[in-house]
Amino acid sequence: SQTIHQWPATLVQPVGSPLSLECTVEGTSNPNLYWYRQAAGRGLQLLFYSVGIGQISSEVPQNLSASRPQDRQFILSSKKLLLSDSGFYLCAWSVGVGPYNEQFFGPGTRLTVL
């Protein structure tokens, strides 16, 4: 069966520090991978998605970047965190062309920037 992992589960970082959040998927090949940020009362904001190794689409200009070094690994990074980067970060995967398949979500990472 398929499984999606995210770590760390929680993270407290000072402003200006770097960030690396990792997401890995097991049990499927060639998944579409997604990073979302969830802020209170604002729903899920799509940050990045990837349909293949090295292919990254950015949805929102921001202080973050994403990389996909392996088929089932998706990394969210920042060189210098801002206070506004605080939030709940969710990784998700789906398969197939077009969004008619459901997304499967990881457990999320709670990031607090102080």
Added chain:
Amino acid sequence: AQSVTQPDIHITVSEGASLELRCNYSYGATPYLFWYVQSPGQGLQLLLKYFSGDTLVQGIKGFEAEFKRSQSSFNLRKPSVHWSDAAEYFCAVGLPGTYKYIFGTGTRLKVLA
């Protein structure tokens, strides 16, 4: 622009009462429609989805949703709510021809014993 609106930020119902959560979307054609549920501090779980065909779709945990093209709506319903249904519910649309999904802002459900 494409958008998903969930007009109710919070809803409180008594256990055993019926529930309807509203979702309206803005898109030029019929998108792919989803409802997800999120327990506190957790990821999202799919409740049900609609692509075509019968406009009333059944999901897990006793939920159903009805697609109404004329109203651009996809409301979620449950005839009798259980205390374990307390969670946040998200409506989402998948945009045909893309890999992208748009989520609503969510409705937080509180269930009174």
